[in-house]
Amino acid sequence: MNIIVPIKQVPNLTDELEINDEGTDLAHDMLQYVLNEFDEHALEEAVLIKESVGGTVTVIGVDTTGELDGILHLALAKGADKAMKITGDFTPGTPSHVQAQLIADAIRPMAPDIVLTGVQAADDRDGQIGPMLAAYLNIPYVGVVTGVSISNGKAVVHKEYAGGVMAEFIVTLPMVVGVQAAHQPPRYAPVSKIRQIAKTARIEEIAGAETAQAGSTVRRMFKPEAAGHAEMWDGSPDEIAEKIADLLAEKGLLKRTA
Amino acid sequence: MSNDIFVLAEHFKGKVTDITYEMAGKARQLATALGGQAVGVLLGSDMAALATSIGADRVLYVDDPALAHFNPEAYGRVVQALIQKHSPRVVMIGSTSMGMDLAAWLSITTGLPLIAYVNGLAVENGTLVATSQIYGGKIQAEAVPDGEACIVSCLAGAFPADAGRVEAGQTAPAVETIPAPVSLDNLKVGFVKWIEPAGGDVDITQQAILVSIGRGIGGAENIELAEELAAALGGAVSASRPVTDAGWLPKTRQVGKSGLTVKPKVYLALGISGAPEHLEGMRNSELIIAINTDPKAPIFDVAHYGATCDMLDLMPALTEAVRARQAA
Numbered sequence: 001m002n003i004i005v006p007i008k009q010v011p012n013l014t015d016e017l018e019i020n021d022e023g024t025d026l027a028h029d030m031l032q033y034v035l036n037e038f039d040e041h042a043l044e045e046a047v048l049i050k051e052s053v054g055g056t057v058t059v060i061g062v063d064t065t066g067e068l069d070g071i072l073h074l075a076l077a078k079g080a081d082k083a084m085k086i087t088g089d090f091t092p093g094t095p096s097h098v099q100a101q102l103i104a105d106a107i108r109p110m111a112p113d114i115v116l117t118g119v120q121a122a123d124d125r126d127g128q129i130g131p132m133l134a135a136y137l138n139i140p141y142v143g144v145v146t147g148v149s150i151s152n153g154k155a156v157v158h159k160e161y162a163g164g165v166m167a168e169f170i171v172t173l174p175m176v177v178g179v180q181a182a183h184q185p186p187r188y189a190p191v192s193k194i195r196q197i198a199k200t201a202r203i204e205e206i207a208g209a210e211t212a213q214a215g216s217t218v219r220r221m222f223k224p225e226a227a228g229h230a231e232m233w234d235g236s237p238d239e240i241a242e243k244i245a246d247l248l249a250e251k252g253l254l255k256r257t258a
Numbered sequence: 259m260s261n262d263i264f265v266l267a268e269h270f271k272g273k274v275t276d277i278t279y280e281m282a283g284k285a286r287q288l289a290t291a292l293g294g295q296a297v298g299v300l301l302g303s304d305m306a307a308l309a310t311s312i313g314a315d316r317v318l319y320v321d322d323p324a325l326a327h328f329n330p331e332a333y334g335r336v337v338q339a340l341i342q343k344h345s346p347r348v349v350m351i352g353s354t355s356m357g358m359d360l361a362a363w364l365s366i367t368t369g370l371p372l373i374a375y376v377n378g379l380a381v382e383n384g385t386l387v388a389t390s391q392i393y394g395g396k397i398q399a400e401a402v403p404d405g406e407a408c409i410v411s412c413l414a415g416a417f418p419a420d421a422g423r424v425e426a427g428q429t430a431p432a433v434e435t436i437p438a439p440v441s442l443d444n445l446k447v448g449f450v451k452w453i454e455p456a457g458g459d460v461d462i463t464q465q466a467i468l469v470s471i472g473r474g475i476g477g478a479e480n481i482e483l484a485e486e487l488a489a490a491l492g493g494a495v496s497a498s499r500p501v502t503d504a505g506w507l508p509k510t511r512q513v514g515k516s517g518l519t520v521k522p523k524v525y526l527a528l529g530i531s532g533a534p535e536h537l538e539g540m541r542n543s544e545l546i547i548a549i550n551t552d553p554k555a556p557i558f559d560v561a562h563y564g565a566t567c568d569m570l571d572l573m574p575a576l577t578e579a580v581r582a583r584q585a586a
Binding site for chain 2: 011026119123125127130135140159162171185216217226236241254
C-alpha cells in the first residue's frame with residue numbers, strides 16, 4: 001500500500017507565545033516548532049497499517065520555517081520509510097488552505113492508497129488540512145478516527161463521538177483519514193536513532209506554488225483575559241490535604257463512614 | 259447571495275444536540291443585523307419532528323434514508339448543493355465530530371472562506387467579525403472574511419443554548435421538507451453501525467464527587483491512588499483525554515469535548531493542565547480544586563482553589579485526611 005502522512009509543524013504550546021508588533025499574528029521568529037501531536041498519531045496509525053498489510057509510509061510537509069528537516073528525521077525514526085518536503089517562499093503561519101493545496105498538488109501524482117493526517121492542529125484558524133486534502137483530491141474523508149483496518153481494498157474506520165460512542169464506516173479506497181488517536185500510543189524514537197537518521201537520510205524536495213488563500217484576514221490577535229483565578233494554597237502535600245479535607249467537611253461533602 | 263444565516267443542525271441518538279440551539283440563537287441575532295433570516299438545515303430520515311424545537315425563522319429538512327445516520331460524504335454532498343442553490347451569507351457549523359468532517363471540506367468545494375474554532379460572532383457596519391480560539395486556547399484571533407459570504411465553525415458552549423430553543427407558547431419555525439437535492443447513490447463511505455463504549459460500569463455524569471486525573475498521573479500503576487481517594491470520598495475516578503488515549507482508563511471515564519460533560523459538587527483536577535477541550539467538559543462543576551506542578555496551567559483560571567504540590571504525594575495524604583475526619 002502507498003500510505004502518505006502529511007504533517008505540519010506547529011508552535012510548541014508549552015512555550016510562552018508572543019504577539020507581533022502589529023498585533024495581528026504571533027511573533028513567529030521567537031517560537032520553537034514541533035510536530036503536530038495529532039500528526040504523530042496519524043504517523044503511528046500509518047506505520048501500524050504498514051506492519052499489518054505491507055507497503056510504504058511517506059511523510060510530507062510544507063517547510064514554512066526552514067527547519068522542517070528535524071521533524072522529518074523524527075518521523076523516519078518513528079517508522080516512516082520516506083520523507084518529502086515542499087519548499088518555496090513560505091513563512092511560519094502559512095494558512096491551512098495553502099498547506100492543503102500545496103500538499104494535494106504534490107501527492108496527487110503519487111496516487112496514494114490512503115492518506116492519514118492529524119484530525120486538527122493548534123493553528124488551524126482557517127480549518128483542518130485533512131478534509132481540505134480530500135476535497136482537493138476528490139476522495140472521501142472521515143475524521144476523528146481512532147482505528148483503521150484494511151481489508152479487500154477498503155478501509156474500516158472507527159469515528160469517535162462524545163462520550164466514547166463510535167460509528168463504524170467502511171470506505172472504498174483511496175481516502176483521507178483524520179486521525180484523533182492511533183489505536184496504540186505513538187512509539188518512542190530514541191535520540192540516538194534520530195541522530196543516525198539525520199546523518200544518512202535523504203529528504204526529497206518538491207518546489208511548491210501557492211495558489212490558495214485563507215479567505216479571511218486577522219485584524220487583531222491577542223491573549224484572552226482570564227475571567228478569574230483560583231485561590232492558591234501554599235504548603236506541603238500534607239498541609240494541602242488538610243486544607244482540602246477541611247473545605248470539604250465545611251461544605252458538608254464528607255460522607256461519614258459507619 | 260441572500261442575507262440568510264444557515265445553521266447546520268446536529269442530531270445524535272434521536273435528539274437535536276445543544277450546539278444546534280446555541281448556533282440558532284446566535285443566527286437569529288446575526289440575521290436581524292444583516293436583514294436576512296435564520297434558517298435551520300436538518301438532514302435525516304423520518305425526523306421532521308426534530309425540526310420544530312429549533313429556534314430559527316424556518317427550517318429546511320432534507321429527508322432521505324441515506325441521511326439517517328451521519329455520513330460525511332452524504333451530508334457533505336447535500337449541504338454543498340444547498341449552499342450552491344441558496345447562497346446564504348453565513349453558514350454556521352458546529353466544531354464537533356460531525357462538523358469537523360464537513361466545514362473545511364465545504365470551504366474547498368463551495369469556494370467559501372472558513373473561519374474555525376469560533377467563540378465570538380458580531381456584525382459591525384454590515385460586516386461579519388468572527389473571533390477564533392486557537393493555539394490551545396492561549397490566543398484569540400479576531401478576523402473578517404475576505405468576501406461577503408463565509409462558513410464559520412462554532413465551539414460548543416460559545417453561545418447560549420436557551421436563545422435558540424423554541425420555548426413553550428412560542429411559534430415553532432416553518433418546516434419545509436424536501437428530498438435530497440443531489441443523488442446519494444454510489445457513496446464510497448458506508449455507515450455500518452454504532453458502537454457503544456465498553457467499561458460502562460460507572461456513569462461519571464451522575465457522580466457528586468470526581469477525582470479526575472490527567473497526564474500528571476504518570477502511568478497506569480498510579481491510578482490505584484486515585485481509586486483509593488475516590489472510594490474514601492464516595493466518588494469516582496474520571497480522566498482527561500491523554501489518560502484514556504493511553505488506555506489507562508476506559509473512554510467512559512473521559513471528561514471533555516470528546517468525552518462527557520460533568521457537573522459534580524466537587525471536581526478534583528489532578529495533574530490536568532486545563533486545555534480548552536477539557537474545560538468544556540467540567541467548567542460548570544460547583545467546586546473545582548486543581549493540583550498541578552505548573553503554576554501557569556490554564557486549569558487555575560477556572561478552578562476555585564489550587565496548589566502546585568505533586569499529585570502523587572497529595573492523593574494518599576488526602577485519603578488519610580478524609581478518613582481521619584470520617585472516623586472522628
